[in-house]
């Protein structure tokens with residue numbers, strides 16, 4: 001598949017490398033392509049462009065920017081370049097303030113989620129929340145003694161969730177579909193829980209698993 005990644009941080013780089021490893025074509029979008037020049041030397045098949053070029057080139061779009069600027073980045077990508085496509089939304093609504101005893105603050109509340117806001121503004125795109133409840137270093141082919149970890153997903157479009165599930169399966173995950181976009185209200189705060197062991201005892205290597 002052709003993948004367009006909006007973002008250039010740790011998540012964008014990890015997912016870009018993962019997609020390339022699994023045989024996909026990747027265009028990574030940033031406002032400043034020059035800053036990726038050094039990194040891109042070690043990732044020969046990567047293409048670098050603007051947010052709009054990445055979104056336009058992707059059959060599947062991945063949104064991996066700072067939560068506070070997610071809507072702004074999508075406006076830069078262009079609604080027309082997202083229309084009808086699955087948009088895998090990795091963002092978390094983390095507020096710009098330091099954690100309190102390891103606990104981050106969100107800029108959303110329990111009755112809304114960042115993904116719903118984005119879905120509302122970009123109505124023709126098919127958002128799927130995914131990959132937000134684990135660290136970038138564990139996103140691709142995770143190896144845990146406890147077995148395959150679980151990634152929770154949510155979104156309104158069944159075909160887009162099928163695509164996200166296929167990607168998660170390829171990347172070594174079990175997928176647990178929590179239903180429509182409103183479920184992002186429960187999935188996004190998992191990032192707060194996931195980060196606590198990191199801030200408290202520098203433990204950033206773990207993932208959630210559902211047992212049945």
Ligand SMILES: NC(=O)c1ccc[n+]([C@@H]2O[C@H](COP(=O)([O-])OP(=O)(O)OC[C@H]3O[C@@H](n4cnc5c(N)ncnc54)[C@H](OP(=O)(O)O)[C@@H]3O)[C@@H](O)[C@H]2O)c1
Nearest residue numbers: 007008009010011030031064065066067069091092135136
């Ligand atoms: N880090 C993790 O392990 C992890 C794990 C799961 C989920 N997440 C979530 O995934 C997202 C990406 O995280 P990250 O750590 O990779 O990177 P990040 O530092 O949160 O975000 C970097 C990206 O944000 C973009 N950005 C910053 N300010 C902007 C602005 N004013 N307008 C448009 N774009 C702007 C940057 O664009 P330029 O390229 O143009 O500079 C860059 O691509 C976040 O929402 C985070 O909460 C992170």
